[in-house]
Structure formats: structure tokens, C-alpha cells
Amino acid sequence: MSFAHPQSHVQRTPLQRLFVWRWSNLNQIVFLFLSATCILNVNAIMIMLFGVQRSASVLILAFSVICIFTANVKPGKALGRAGVAFFVFMGYFLVLALPQSFDQRNMFMIFQLYIGTIIVVLGASLAGWRIAQKEDLYPFLMVFYGIWIVAVLSIFFSDQIREVATNISFSDNRDSGFFVNPNQAGYVASIAFGIGFALLGSGKRSFWVVLGMVIAAVGALRTFSKMGILAIVIVILFQLFQTSNTKKGRIRIVLISVLGACAVYWLLTVGLYWLDLHGSQLHRLEEVRDIVLKQEINDETTTSRTFLFKVGVEKFLNSPLFGQGLGSFRRMKEAMGFGTHNTYLMIAGEGGIFALLLMFAFQVRWGFAALTCKDPVLRQFSLNYILIFSIECVSSHSMLNHRFQNIMIGLTIGLLAGRASYHTRKTKEAQRRAVDAAAVDAAAVDAAAVDAAILPGPQPLPA
Numbered sequence: 001m002s003f004a005h006p007q008s009h010v011q012r013t014p015l016q017r018l019f020v021w022r023w024s025n026l027n028q029i030v031f032l033f034l035s036a037t038c039i040l041n042v043n044a045i046m047i048m049l050f051g052v053q054r055s056a057s058v059l060i061l062a063f064s065v066i067c068i069f070t071a072n073v074k075p076g077k078a079l080g081r082a083g084v085a086f087f088v089f090m091g092y093f094l095v096l097a098l099p100q101s102f103d104q105r106n107m108f109m110i111f112q113l114y115i116g117t118i119i120v121v122l123g124a125s126l127a128g129w130r131i132a133q134k135e136d137l138y139p140f141l142m143v144f145y146g147i148w149i150v151a152v153l154s155i156f157f158s159d160q161i162r163e164v165a166t167n168i169s170f171s172d173n174r175d176s177g178f179f180v181n182p183n184q185a186g187y188v189a190s191i192a193f194g195i196g197f198a199l200l201g202s203g204k205r206s207f208w209v210v211l212g213m214v215i216a217a218v219g220a221l222r223t224f225s226k227m228g229i230l231a232i233v234i235v236i237l238f239q240l241f242q243t244s245n246t247k248k249g250r251i252r253i254v255l256i257s258v259l260g261a262c263a264v265y266w267l268l269t270v271g272l273y274w275l276d277l278h279g280s281q282l283h284r285l286e287e288v289r290d291i292v293l294k295q296e297i298n299d300e301t302t303t304s305r306t307f308l309f310k311v312g313v314e315k316f317l318n319s320p321l322f323g324q325g326l327g328s329f330r331r332m333k334e335a336m337g338f339g340t341h342n343t344y345l346m347i348a349g350e351g352g353i354f355a356l357l358l359m360f361a362f363q364v365r366w367g368f369a370a371l372t373c374k375d376p377v378l379r380q381f382s383l384n385y386i387l388i389f390s391i392e393c394v395s396s397h398s399m400l401n402h403r404f405q406n407i408m409i410g411l412t413i414g415l416l417a418g419r420a421s422y423h424t425r426k427t428k429e430a431q432r433r434a435v436d437a438a439a440v441d442a443a444a445v446d447a448a449a450v451d452a453a454i455l456p457g458p459q460p461l462p463a
Helices: 014-018 023-039 042-050 057-070 075-100 104-131 138-164 182-200 206-223 226-239 247-274 279-294 305-316 343-351 353-371 376-392 403-454
Strands: none
Touching (some): 023 057, 023 104, 023 403, 057 104, 075 343, 075 353, 075 403, 104 403, 138 182, 138 206, 138 376, 182 206, 182 376, 206 226, 226 279, 226 376, 305 343, 343 353, 353 403, 376 403
């Protein structure tokens, strides 16, 4: 398949350049539909509008399968070592945890969630590899960023959504948009913010990128998701150690990081009492303040998550090698039916310590692939998401089953493996061209020498 852009003197916007496609780009079109369906949480939208459960799951499955079969690349090549590590981890976890499932009634539903995770991640990985073969990734990343910003914008219309979705119980005094759960909405806002920072490093179209970042930051605040807000704070600080492919991009990253840090400090000190907040909203931001500025991590500041973690650790120690089966840490009898709210502890508790070690091995391999990526924007895009994902795994036990997370996991795996393949191919092509050029030069020198030997030299003038 050819992914070369047609040569033209016409200047195009990123959106126009993205749609300069041939039939071979069906894979990318379908992946964007898959991304929109997952990121905009169409399943929840259908519940709000029609009360139909999991109606978009069939679409997600179909789009993922089409991505797999239209990528025209072998999975082993597209996944890279990070992708292989992910599927080894998932396979081991399911093989060990499934037979021990303590809740047979919900076992099939939970197993379906993980099978969906595997299919979506595989589809996104193969699509990401194909997209990475393009010379310029910026048009695609901008459109992808736009999908995330649309999802965040739904947070600002939470009141209108509540009026339509009367069949759903929403959290009081916290906005959630299409996601019903305000914590999930906060995760989406933090991911959008991280993507924006990566694009800012390119030095292109900074106004729209920064506008999206502002929308994402304010959206996260409206959800009052402590982990979503903390993820944004950590991403801001993390950017100070990042690089950019342009001097202008680097200056902008540092400037926005410093301004963002100042805004966070103001919000958590003066702004808390300057803004007109409801009592529960003020309390949640005070908890964020105590975590960030005072490093207080306890039952009060984590909304009992430290208590659930302690219960989970005690439960894990009952069977540390082989775990206690799917679902055993999603609803713990020892914690009145609450889950452990920690993906790492859930994996260890349900699949055993080796499942957790395999998950860590995947994340290390994933992070290494990002660190060694030669494309600065893609490197920052991937590192920002890996950081956010790792942070949010500490506060939720469902991070592997959120479809918007699956899209990002798969896409970063595929883009990193694909971009490494792209640079390797370009290097070999450059070397081949150099060898060919040297051969041509040598042939020209030989031809000149032959001509000099055959042709007679200058003749003397007649007397």
C-alpha cells in the first residue's frame, strides 16, 4: 500500500491534508470512527437517549476487526516488543484468573470486558502502525486531539445532559458530560491536556492547541476528579524535563508549564475561597491541596482509597502467587462490596504476583519504546499518556476496561513500533541512495578516464 502524499504546491490545512487519501487509507478512516465511538462514550449516549445497554459495543467490535484486517501488516511487526509484552501479560492474567472466578454470575461479563480490551488494543495498534508510515503525523494527531476536545466539551453541557437523560442518576455538584461517572470524565480531560502539551512542542497552530488545553483543564476542574486534576498537575511539572523539535516549541512548553504551575498554586491557595463553590466541591479541592502542597495521603484526602488499599493488600496476601480469580477485587466482601480502586492491586489480587510483574514489564518496555522514539512530538505524546495512565491506575480498578484507555494504549504501541520501522526504512533508503550515487560518480570518473585514453590529445598547428 502506498501512503505517499501527492505532490502539490497547494497549501492545505491539517484537516485537508488528512483527507488527501486513497482507498488504501480505509484503515485510518475506520480507526477514526472507532476512536470517536470509544472516546465520546457512545454507549453511554445511547443509554441516555434510548435506554439501550451496550448498543455501541457491536460497532466498536466491528470497527476494531476492520482495523485489524485492513492494516496489511503482520501483528508481530506492528506491535513491537511493548505490544507483545502487553498481550503476554493479558493472556497470562486471563488464563490464571478465569478458572478461579469467585462470582460465576458476573464472570462472563467481566471476561467479555477483557476480550473487548484485547480486540480494541490490537485494532488500534495495527492502525497506529499504519498511520506511523506517513511522513507527517501532525494532521492525524490534530484531528485525533479534536475528538478528545469534543469529549471534554460535553462536560460543560452536563446540566443539559441531565435534563435529557432522566433515566440515569448523576453525581450531585460534579459535571460528567457523556461519561456519567465524573472521575472518568476527569481522566478524559487529563488525557486531552497531555495530548495538547505534546502537540505544543511542534510549534504549529499553537493558539488552537492551547485553547484545547485550557478547555481540558477547566473541564477537569468541573468534574472535581481529584486524580484527574492531580494528573494535570503532574503533567505540567513533567513538561519541564521534555524536549521539542523546535526552539519555539521548547519555549512555549516551558512558558505554559510555568504559567500552569502558577495557576495551580493560585487555585489551591487563594482561588479555593475566591470561587463560589458548593461545600462538597470545596472539600474535594481542599483534599487535592493537602495532597499536592502538604503531601498528606490518608483516608480523608483519598476518599477512603487508602482504607480500600489496605483491605486489598490483606486479601491479596491470602493467595499471592495465583490470585483469587476475576472479579474478586472489583467487589470485596471485606470492604462492604467496594472494589479496591487500584488497577495494580486488582491485577495482583486476581491473577497473582506474576501477573502484576508482567504488567510492570509491559509498562517498562512501553516507556522505553517512547523514550527511544526519534520523533519528539510522538515521544512526548506517548510519555505523557504513559504517565497519566500509570497515575490513574492507582485510583481506579477499571483502567484496562475503559475503551478510551484501550484506544490510547493500542495507538501509542502501534505508533511507536511503526515510527521505529519508518525511520529504519528511511535510513536504509538513504544509505542505498548514497551507495548508488557513489557508484554513479565512480562510473563517471571511469568513463572520463577511458575517454581521455582513447581520444587523441591536442594536435600541433601546421607550420
